[in-house]
Structure formats: structure tokens, C-alpha cells
Amino acid sequence: MDKVKRPVFQRPKPDDFYMKLHREVEETVLKNDYFHKLNIAKAFLFVAMYFGFYACILLFGSNTALLFFFYILLGFTTIMLFINAFHDAAHGALFKKPKYNHAFMYVLELFGTNNWLWQKRHIGLHHPLPNVPDWDIDIKQSDIIRIFPNSTLLNAHKYQHIYMWFIYPLYTLNWLYLRDFKDFFGNKDNYVKQLTKIPTVEFYKLFAAKIFNLCYLLILPILLLPQPWYVILGAWFVYHFSASALGVIALVSTHVDEDAAFPIAPEDGKFQTTWAEHQMIVTKDFSADSTLANFIYGGFTHHVAHHLFPAVAHTYYPHITPIIKKYAKEYDLPYTCYPFTHAVRSHFRLLKNCGHPENILRTGEL
Template identity: 30%
Template sequence: MKNIRFDKTGTGEFSKTLHSRVNSYFKERQKNTYGDRRMVLKSIFMLSVFFLPLAAIGSGLVSNTLLLFALYVLSGLGMAGVGMGVMHDAIHGSYSKNSLINKYLGYSMNLIGANASVWRIQHNVLHHTYTNIDHGDDDINAPFFLRFTPNAKHYWIHRFQHIYIWFFYGLSTISWITTKDFVRAFRYKKLGFFKKKGEFNKVLLKIISWKVLYYSYALVLPLIMVPLPAWIVILAFLSMHFVTGICISLVFQTAHIVSETSFPKPNEKGLIESQWISHQFATTSNYAPKSRIFSWLIGGLNYQVEHHLFPNICHVHYRKISKIVSDTAKEFQVPYLVKSSFLKALVDHVKMLRQLGKA
């Protein structure tokens, strides 16, 4: 990855105005930017939906195949909820003003089989800084059979990616709990992360330790306790992750890989010819802004524009500040991308995948 930079010329008046108005919103209402009791209740709910079905499975009381699959799938929905509505804010440091609370709730990422340290680099650093930039944003740096940007190399197989993509979206968290964290940890080390002496070895040890813990209660214990053939238990376990993978992939991908978003390419000097804030508006799209229940379930990630501009603000505030962001963008004639529903965003995502597969 070359040293990618953003244009810093200009007055930056739009950025100053936007941040001033958002800060005034919180100051005038005497609110802080962190989570509140709504986050506590959501955390209890999502963690319960994830852990309670696994506890029931591990108790040995489940002997019906259909019930086993139902409990694992329910746990998969809880896993997605923990990822989008608890862990996400915690690792961004926006869950609480107490850094220890953010740290320990961030470990919920580890409890669902992935690794918080690796994800922090992938998401907080690379995705948020270099959104939709090939070789910069690790969310679009995909295997050769997937093409998420027009700047990536095209292969003939891409013409079918809008058909087979669903299978690989479903496999995404299975990849996380097996190889992805290790592959990316080594890659990030080469990119200059984990510089402190012994840090990389500690990261590897933590990845292994957390995964052993996760497999112990999510798969090994059920294999021991459930009076059904092992292959049925393993298939049910995989179905849990398939549901989680589909949920998480679609929520994140429909915010960036759609027809209206751009995929800027740095010049030969590594310069992106726009300011960072303008880049975020150009590469990110909201959807379903009026759907409060849906927004609650996915951790406010339908307000992806607000999240990219203010990742240090908890998602429970996004709906309110979105009006400030959209009005300010309109005033400064900055495009503010939004789809009225998740279905429209999803349809457009498929359309974009087909387009990327043709050229």
C-alpha cells in the first residue's frame, strides 16, 4: 500500500461549520457524545440473544435437530447484534467515556470468535481513513474472485459475482474465526503495525487463546453434550455463522458499494485530490433513515455517513445529528447520499456488483 494522502488545501470551512454545529447540539442539550442507558439495555439484550441459546445447547437438554438449528441461528442473530450494536461502538471508544468499559466491551469481539486488535486496524484505521480506496481500505481488498472496486483487476468470473456473492458473504465470519485474523495480523505487521517489542507475539497468543475459548463453548461443548451426530452439530454451528456473515456483510457493504458512491484513485504521488471530509461524503451512503426499529437492530449503521464523520460519537445519537449533517451538506452543496429503504440499498448493491463484474 502506497502512502496515501488527502488534499489539505482550501479553507476547510465546511468541516469547521459542521463540527461546530454538531458540538453545539450536544452542548446546548447538556449531553455527552457517549452511550446512555439505551446502550446498556441493548448490550444486555444482544449479549443475551447470543449467549442464552448457546447455554441451552451446551446444557445437553437439546436433542431435537430442528431446535438445535433454531437456537444456533438465533445465537447468530445475537452475534450480529453484538458486533454491530455493542462491540462496534466500544472499539471506536464511543460506547462510554470510561476507557476501561470500552476496552472490556470491545472484547465482545473476541467472545464471538474474532479479534478486537486486528479488527481495530482493519476498520478504525484502514477502512475509516481510506474508504473505498483500492489497496487502502481493507474492506474492499477482496480475494481475486470478488471485485468491489472498478480499480481492482477484472477477471471473467466477476460477471457472476452478484450470484455467488451471497455464499461468500455467509462465509465471512467463518473466515474470521479460522484464518482471517492470522492472515491480517501478519499483513499488518508488514505494513508497520505492532511495532513495540514483543507486541506481535502477544497479539498472536491472544488470538489463539480467545479462539480456543470461543470454540470451547460454541462448538466443543455442544459436540460433547448434544445427543446428536457430530456432523449435525457442526452444520448447525456453521449455520449460525452463515446467518451472522450475511447480516453483517449486507449492512456494511450496502453503505459503500452502491452505484452513487465513488472509488477515488490516488495519483502517482499517492495523493487523493479531495479533502478527507469530502471523500467520506463521496464514498458513503445512508439508507432507511426513517426505520427506527431497523436502525436499533443494526447499531445505527444505516447512518453510515454520520458514523464515518463522527466515529467517536455513539450511534444512539446518529438519527438526531443526521439532520444537522444533511442540512449543512446541502448548504455547502456537498452531495449527501441516502436511500429511502434498506431494500433499495440492497437492490442497488446488487446492481453495482453486476456493473463491476462487466468491466
Template identity: 30%
Template sequence: MAVPKFAASRSFHAELKRRINTYFEETKTSTTGNANLFVKAVVLTSAFVLLYVHLVFFTAPIWLSLLECVLMGLLGAAIGFNVMHDGAHGSFSKRRWVNQFASFTLNVMGGNSFMWNVKHNLIHHMYTNIEGVDDDIDVQPWMRMSSTQPRHKLHRFQHLYFWFLYGLLYIAWIFFMDYQKYFKGKIGSMPIKKMTNTDQSVFWGFKVLHLFLFLALPIYTVGFVSWLVGFIVFGSVAGFTLSLVFQLAHTVEHAAFPMPDEITGKLEDEWAIHQIKTTANFATNNRVISWLVGGLNFQVEHHLFPTISHVHYPAISKIIKQACTEFGITYNEYPKMRYAVASHVAFLREMGRA
């Protein structure tokens, strides 16, 4: 399909930017990360490395090894939420090289920062929840994530088996999806810009490094069966955690799935209003969840201002809520995470039976 076009009016977005800029000017605060974020990054990455070293080079009881694999999966997802995600958006630090260093944690974990930038920053953040463009809602044929997607018989049960599929995300991502995008030269229907020699070197160099660190070395030290069990546990926990947090932001009952006009290719709303209608927050008053998921429970704020670090989302959310009230725009939010999960399950059930 042709790339959709948003409505020409940008009055709401302009007003939002003015208010947010005023907030940072008055508080004399940088829009990037602060000391708390840097400390959190050190704590998360250090804990991950220590667990990795203990699992690979030391012999521990089976129950402890499995527990450590679960913790590694949670820490891997937390690093993605808190370090990689901000770094990839250029909001982790004022310094470009620090942001790049933070985003490269994804490469070490087996993904690729170039592919992520195209898929997430350029496509998903621009064309959120638009079928045929946003690759995040394309889980076909296994799941139906939009009413405009074809429905198959197995979708009747997707609200029951989605737990299993979400657990496969990380493993499928690092061993299949990145390579598929690389060789096809596009993400979904959107072409990928030509990779430079540096991009190519980073892609293949880190893929080889990941295979050595997470496959070859562990197999050599602990044996194939122990590695396989541990890696599946680690990958499943990481994949499920990553999937659930991102899906709660857009595939819930109150999120919209707009489609452009078939003739003009235009969408009804300006970009900022489109982002609010297609996005939902959850558990924003829960500091533990906010800390662990890197502020991605403030998804509305993130989609409107992706280059602002998540440490500022609680403050700017008040400004955005007020603006939505004044402009008569519905601000989607679930007060508890369990409410968002229930809404996601209900959404999947509806899509499977509609």
C-alpha cells in the same frame, strides 16, 4: 502502493466539527452511549448467552435447534454492530475499560480486536474505497469490487453468487483471515504495528477460549454432526448479515472509488468530502433497522465522526445534510433498505461485466 494523501483544504471538515460540537454543547449531551445503549447491550448479550446454553446443554427438537442457531447468528451480528463496534471506536462509554470490555465481545466470538482496530479503524476509516489500501473491498479473486481491479470470467455472475460468499465471511474470518494477518504481519498492503506481549496474549488466549466454547464443548455435549450443522447455520447467518450491512455502506452505485494521482499520490478531495463521496446511508427512517444494525445505516455520520456513539446519528445527520447542501456536496442515501440492496446487486453486476 504508497499511502495516499488527501487534499490540504479542510474547510468543510472544520465547519462540520464546529457545528457538531455546538450541538453537543447546546444539548449538554455526551458524545458516548447512553442508558438506552447499555440496556440494549445487556438484552442482546443475555439473549445470546441463553440461546448458547440451551443449545449446548439442553436437548431440543431439531427444528427448534436450527431456529435457535439462526437467532444466534442474528444476535451475534447485532452484538457486533451495537456493542463491539462502538466499543472498538471508543464511543460506547466515557470509561476506557468499558469500551475495551465491549470491544472484547469480538474476541469471545472468535475474532481479534487488535486486528479489527488496524483493519477497520485505522485503514478502512481513513482510506475508504481506495483500491490497494482499503482491505474491505479486496475480495479477489472471487469478486471484483472496484473498476480498477482485474476482471475474471466468473465475475460475470458475482451478482448471483455473492449471497453464498457473504455467508462464508464469519467462518473464514475466525478460522483463516486473522491468522493470515497475524503471520504475514500486514493487512492487504499495509503493515501491522508490532504487537505487544499483552496483544499476543489476548490474541492467542481468546482464540483458544473461542475454540473451547464454540467447538470443543458443543462437540462433547451434542456430538460432531449436530455441532457441525448448527455451527454452519449460525456462522452463515452471522456472516451474511455482517457482510450485507457493511457492503451496503460503500459498494453501491452512487459510492465513489477515488484513486490518488500516480505521480503525486494525492487525492482530489479533503478527507471529510472523500468520506461522504465513498459512503451511503440506507433506511434511516426505519427505527427497527437502526436499532438492530447499531446505527450503521447512518454510515455517513459514522465515517465522519466515528468516536461519536451511534445513538446520536439521527440527530447529527440533520446537521451534516444541511452542511452538504450549503457546500454543494452530494449526500448519498437510500430511503429503503431494499433500494440499497438492489443498488448493491446492480453495482456487482456492473463490475462483473464492465
């Protein structure tokens, strides 16, 4: 693909809200080291849960009900470990020493994918340019779904609010066995390759991770358990359905509801907002007051705080969010928090709306 100019934002002024916000957060919330230690403890709790549930599959999997039960729990734990611990490590927010964060990121290889590629997608494109058409490939993943109003409209899209209920449960399977290969080997709209050249070693690591993941999650139970192979294969599919269901709630609740903004980069590549203002406009929280939701989803429930402070442990976010709300009100910037049920319903209303010619009011420059 041809090289295109990467969009940029305005420089903040001395009285910019983010300068004041950042100063207050530094002076109050971030001085408490307890939340950093809590984050590490939570990360290792999820690691222990992951290996514990996997061990239960091998120990108790001769019972079909328990086999499926522990595969389901393993699927849920996969997403919780990813969202809470790996996600923080990838942002340099889990440990204070970078080498420990880098080592922990190999959790993603345990799941069968590639942490180098994920970083390029998420940290290299999504965080700098969230909701910007073409650039934010965390949102634009496949032509089968139309979210950006400037994307090509296909006849099938008029039904996407229906068929995506059946496709979203396949999210992790698509990630592992389609999307990774598309980003590594494809060239169409490949913004990862615009950022950097993929190191040769990452190709080997990609295949090694997928083989290892299939060996311990599928082949080893088939070899060790007194179950028909198709029963274990079915449980493996249920594992992916469970992981996808939990993960998709986070994915659809923070950026892509029916009121979402999708600012198109100007021709000169210069937005009229600052980076922090952009984050406030395109990012939303969900179920931020729920202790259970915060435990399961970490920095995704307080997603505005995450986008403004990506290098800070998510256990600080419940204490940062009230400060964000205060400055959002002072500077007349949007802050939105929905219950996750509202956010999910709103996402499917977005899909229904985007299945028809776009509303011009939902696009344009910020």
C-alpha cells in the same frame, strides 16, 4: 511488500462545512447524556441476549428444532452485539473511560477473532481512507470478488453477481479461518503490516480465541447434548450462515452500491478534498428512518454520521443526521439514504458491472 506513501487530504478552511456541522452538533445533540446511557443499556442487553441464547442451546438443544432455532438466534445476536456494542467500544464511543471500552472489546475474542487486528483494519485503514483502492481493506478483502474498478479483472468475475450469493453466507467463516491468518501471516498487499508491527502476544491471543470459540460453540454442545455430532455441526454452520446474512447487509449497504465512488490516490498522495468531504462522497445511509433497522444495525444505518463522528455513540446518530442533511444541502455535498433492499440490489448490480472492463467515469480523483 514495498512501502508506499499514505494518502492525505486537504486541510479544512475556516468556513468548511464540517467546522459548522461539528459546532452545531456539539451545542445541541451531544449535550444530552440520555443517549449515551441508552447506548450502554443497549450494549448490555445484547450481551445478555448472547449468553441467554447460548444457554438455551445447552438447555433445550436435545430438541433438534430448538437446537437450530437458538443457533440461528445466536448468529443474529452475534452480529447485533458486534455492530452495536463492540463497534462503538472500538471507536471509544461506548463508555467514557477508555479502559472500559478496551475491556469490552474482548467481545471479539469471544467470537473467535482478534480485536487488535480488527482495529488496525477498520480504524487504521477504513475510516481514514474509505473506498480508496488498496488502502480500504474492509472493502478489498479477496481477489475472488472485484469491487474496486482498478482491481485485476479475472474471467470468473463476469459471474460474481451470481456466485457471491453463495459466498456471502460464508462471510464469518472466511473471516475467522482465512482472512485473520492472511493478515497475520501473509505479506501480499498486507497494509496492516505497513501500519505497524504485529505484537507477538497477538499471535497467541488469535489462536487462543479461535480454540475457545470452537470449544464452547461446537465441542461443548457435542459433549453435553444427546444429539449426533453431525447435527450439532450442521447447527453450527447455520449459526455462521445466519450471522453472515445479517452482517453482509450492513457491509454492502453503506459504501459499495452501483453509484459508489472509488477515488484513486494521486501520485503525490494528496487528494483535492478534505477528509470530511471525502466521507460525504463515499458513504451512504440505509433504512435510516426504520426503528427496527436502527435497533439491529446501530451506527450502520446512519453511516454518514458514523464516519463524520466515529467517536460518538450510535444512539446519537438519528439526531445528528438531520443536521448533516442541512449542511450537505447548503454546501452542495451528496447525502444518500436507500432502503436496505435497494442498497442490496444496487450492490449486486455493482458486482455485475465490475465483472466487465471498468467504466472510466467511476474512477479517478475526487
